[in-house]
Amino acid sequence: MRVVRAAAVYLLVGVLVTGCTLFGGNDEQAEGPDTVTLVTHESWSVPQEVLDAFEQRSGIRLRVFPEGDAGALTNRLVLTKDNPIADVAYGVDSTFASRALSEGVFEPYTSPEADRGPQRYAIDPQHRLSAVDVGDVCVNVDTEWFAEEGLAEPETFEDLAEPRYRDLLVVENPATSSPGLAFLLATVAEYGEQGWTDYWKRLRDNGVKTVSGWTEAYTQEFSGSSGEGPRPIVVSYASSPAAEIGEDGEPRTTALLDTCYRQVEYAGVLANSGQTENAGKVVDFLLSQEFQSILAENMYVYPTREGVELPSAWAEAAPLPEDPASLPGEQVQAGREQWIKQWRGLLEG
Amino acid sequence: MDQAVARPAGGVAGVAVLALLPLGFLAVFFAWPVLAILGLGFSSGGVGTVLAEAQTWQIAGFTVAQAAVSTVVALAAGLPIAYLLARVRLPGLGAVRTLVLIPFVLPTVVVGLAFRALWPAGGVVTIVLANAFFNVAVVARTVGGLWAQLDRRGEDAARALGASPWRAFANVTLPALVPALASAAAVVFLFCATSFGVVLMLGGARYRTLETEIYLRTVNLLDLSGAAALSVLQLAAVAAALAAGAFARRRRETALRLRSARDVARRPEGSEWWVVGAAFGVLALLATPVLGLLIRSVSTPDGWSLAGYRGLSGGGEHGALNVTGWDAALNSLRTASDATMLAMLVGVLAAVVLVSLRRAPGRGARVMGETMDAALMLPLGVSAVTVGFGYLVTLDVLPGDLRTSPLLVPFAQALVIIPLVIRMVLPVLRSVDERLRQAAATLGAGPARVWREVDLPLTARSVVAAAAFGYVVALGEFGATSFLARPDAPTLPVAIATLISRPGQLNNQMAYAACALLMVVTMLVVSVIDRLRSSQAQVGEF
Known part of the structure; x- marks a missing residue:
């Protein structure tokens, strides 16, 4: 008995001391006025340097979390539209976009970057969604x-x-x-x-x-x-x-x-988010040269922005x-x- | 001396206070979200229409039938192994104890692929086999645990009186094993009735269960009323299974004569070798998909390679993962420790409350205890997607908006572990001899002291065993975790699923290498814990 009790105590102390727990280790989660939350789909894969550079430049702290595939993401946004789980959403695709739009999930936002290519895939006259990538x-x-x-x-x-x-x-x-x-x-x-x-x-x-x-x-x-x-x-x-x-x-x-x-994936500012201005900056970032140029290599989709180079192998293998x-x-x-x-x-x- | 006298009104109030934590946890993180999402479904109408469709009932029928058949297969396959673990003394059986748990932690997507590779045609048989594959460990370890401590002399007496080995087993051993069998069968049935990935991958789309249909309606179609209708059916089926399990458990009232494991294990002789052979046959079948995975982890179109294992120190081809494979493993361990600590706190308290209610006089307390027992099992039988979507529409009311917190993962995992902890700790607590407790009380110990000096020492080892099993379950948990885990902190099973859903040779190999890593981590945890256990009496164990 004593052995077991000692083992249990050591185990517990060990777990806490070595940080083998999630409790208490979440400082980065602290929400400040400049924290913007981005909800996306499970294929999200962006090099940390790119995110760091954006945070440095903009002073915005970006929290990212995925919510399943495009369908799951859209439905979660619909369910939480009155008190959204995030400020920006990226990953609602052309198949599900009409559901999100008719439910009033997004609010209008016209990015200054939008006329450099993404406008070709626009689907909403009110500019609630900006086209980020194409994944045919x-x-x-x-x-x-x-x-x-x-x-x-x-x-x-x-x-x-x-x-x-x-x-x-x-x-x-x-x-x-x-x-x-x-x-x-x-x-x-x-x-x-x-x-x-x-x-x-x-x-x-x-x-x-x-x-x-x-x-x-x-x-x-x-x-x-x-x-x-x-x-x-x-x-x-x-x-x-x-x-x-x-x-x-x-x-x-x-x-x-x-x-x-054709499958286009869109991003937009969520209605009722309370972070409208910074959320818009995140949409701008998603349409920026920097972000668009990592799309092919990391997420296997094509950029919507014009003049973004595809990796050399793609020209022949995957135009x-x-x-x-x-x-x-x-x-x-x-x-x-x-x-x-x-x-x-x-x-x- | 009667307990009611030893522990007057103060005891009841104490139990009520203790019950607050488990019930509160269950209410906030299970009942409220589930009821909220069902409420949304009911308020949008159309539940009746779905319930009236013939197709709904076909799906429900298929769900129950496949779960029942899978449970029977798992019991049939698990019993010889339970016998092997409990009654046979042969070199190397310690390793079998550990190895038999491996299928239980493998992510469904990988096992699904393995079974598809072995039986490309798919269909009902493959679904049943895969479900059984996952759950043989539950049967082997639950039943084996009790069997190892059953007094062998009754059986030997029957044999001496001329009973055939089979008759001695059927008339003496089997009845004594019924409580453990019922416990295992109820848990396995719940796992099989709600198995999702297996049915989806191996059933093509021809075979649908309530679980896959609830998922499709919630996630793809946002048909909440249809999903609510099916969830109600699922709850009804689960409640029926739990009631059947509780009924069978009630028969364990007769005290079992338990012996230490060393006395009952001996070298098999005569026809017992047939059973040992059957057990090894089952083990070979279990090993086939596992070996298939290991082979995939080192084979490439250009020959053998360890690239997948080397790749674990990176994030995969083209950054498929946002973290390295090792980080994912570490994160798995962290999440699992949190989930286990939480589940132990809630689960052990719940078991204490349940056993106190049972000891308390009067029918009311007993009925209350049984109701609470069943309620605590329900999370095993409710779709992860229902709970997950329920979190979305409820948890924002709580301070700190837990909906996007990484802590939600261990909370959701704990929900799955708590029922298992209760199933493992409760039987042992119940088996504590009441006379010991009464003696302590007579000698002047207060209720708290009785617990500390009598119950705790007697059950400590099974609590440790429950913690170990909970840890293993958390390591392998996929349904709820994949729903809630964040991309910068995937657990190993989530990382495996991500890797395998990307094109590219390296990603694929890494996925299988990560499976191997998951197996190794699991084996380490299990063998450490198995070493902590002793040959002392233990009833509930996995």
């Missing part, structure tokens, strides 16, 4: 696989339904995956609200495989990634090939630029799609649930 979803193919099989790579939506590409495509479930939803929307944009179901019937009859998320599709089913799965065609991002460059500097995969769906499909936000908002339901009925039986 495209079908990716394993070029080595097609070379070895002596089969021409597919190029279009139509090709994917061709018998020679039977049993080669893996896609994500649009109900559970955001690239999956983007691909479904791409087919709606391509074949229209009436025609897309027929196209998916053809895909189904051609042996399309569906999985619940990007991770399973890309890292496990796809043959071009490290998982070396069985299927050489996958729904992923326009930027994915930039991550699959071999030792020889040649990309192992390529994105089919005629199958892309920004020039003419991607897209649907108006209102149409997506109105149709999404119904389409997902129909899709489930078609593919899951």
Whole structure:
């Protein structure tokens, strides 16, 4: 007994002394008048130097925390719109933007940086959202696989339904995956609200495989990634090939630029935040040359600002799609649930 | 001397004060957020419509069925291992005790990938196997703990009187194990009924459970009324499971004759080798996905490489993580210590209150105790997303706006650990011989002194064991943590999930290397604690 008691005491003291606890170690959390809280999605990845430089320059203390994917982020903002969890939000994408706007989550803010490129992706006449990055979803193919099989790579939506590409495509479930939803929307944009179901019937009859998320599709089913799965065609991002460059500097995969769906991620000042002015400065920062130039390398998305250089490998491996499909936000908002339901009925039986 | 006489009104007031902390914690960090989010759902209407849909009931039926089958499989797979740990003396079994816990801490996303690799077709069978995989440890250690202290002589007498080994087991041993089996089954059922990642990854989208559907409706569709309807169904199912578990536990009233573990373990003989063989078969099955992970952590398209392990000192390819792998490991340890301390404080106090209520005279106290016991288990059966979204709409009222605080992670983890702590400490507290306490009281010890001198020494080791298990659960907790952890302070499982959801060879390898790191950390913690334990009587343990 005495041994146990001593052990417990030592353990407790040890934990407290070595700082093996979160209690008391949160000075940086202290909220001052110049603290701005940024809520973002789980893909947020920004070098600390960039954040430090911004804090130095602006005198603003930036707190960042993520709230799941774009959908989860949007819904959390909607739920907390009367007493927001942050002052700025970044990561609401074009698929969910209309929900955020109609719920009055954001307040108008026009950044002085906005006319240097981001304005091309503007969706709101009241300027409540500024476009920070573009992360298009495209079908990716394993070029080595097609070379070895002596089969021409597919190029279009139509090709994917061709018998020679039977049993080669893996896609994500649009109900559970955001690239999956983007691909479904791409087919709606391509074949229209009436025609897309027929196209998916053809895909189904051609042996399309569906999985619940990007991770399973890309890292496990796809043959071009490290998982070396069985299927050489996958729904992923326009930027994915930039991550699959071999030792020889040649990309192992390529994105089919005629199958892309435009996804833009926005930032905005949250209504009722009480930090409107500094929050605006954070939006400016997100649109600045400095921040925009780390987007490709760190978050695998394309900058919206003009004149920002992409990493050298991207020019060949992962150029920004020039003419991607897209649907108006209102149409997506109105149709999404119904389409997902129909899709489930078609593919899951 | 009757307790009521030894401890008059003052005792009851003392219990009430003690109960304030656990109940207050539960009310603020569980009941209030959950009720608030359900309230939002109900106020927007349409709950009835969802409940009237045939599909809702199909989903509910599938949830209960898969959880029940998974529980049965976990029990069937866990029993031989429990036997192995409890009754067999063979070299190297100490390591088995530790190793069997590994599946329990692995992040679901990694196990999901491993199972997909082994059974690419997926489907119900894979879901059940994966659920069982996670929970075999719960069965093996809970049941094994009691089994190790069951007096073996009853069984030996039955055998001497001509009973077959099977009959002796079925008629003598099994009935004595029922309380531990019921406890384990209830916990496993709750884990399986609310398992999320497994169903999502292995069920494709064809198989849906209440948990995945609540998640989709809350997070993707913001259909709070639909989610509320399903949450109510889920709560009903969980409450039914808890009631069944409590009913079975009540039968443990007969005092068990407990012996020290050393007396009951011996070398297996004859047909006992079959059971040992079965146990090792299960262990081999458990090891298959784990070995698969380890192999993935060192293999690249260009051959073997330790790049993933070296990479842990960095943040991954293209800064996939904002911190290094080691930082994530350290943060895991910190968060887990906070969660464990909190859970021990609340859980042990709750167990003390529960056992005092049980000792108190009168039906009222007893009913109150059982209600409180069930209420404290509920967090295991409620969706993490419901609690997480509930925090968003409630916690801003508290000073300091906890909604974005890093402290929320240990709080949420503690919510999961507290029920387990109670399940482990309570049985031992109950087994304390009442005559000892009465003797102390007669000799003039006040209620507090009786606790300090009698109950505490007798239960200290199981409290330590509970702390260890809580620590392990916190290390592996993913559902609530991934919801609340901040990017500059991910825990290891969250970091693993982040790494694996990025393209790039190194990120993928690092994810598997981080899994290996998580396993090592877990094994270290468990083996340190297992060493602290003794062969003294212990009933509740994992």
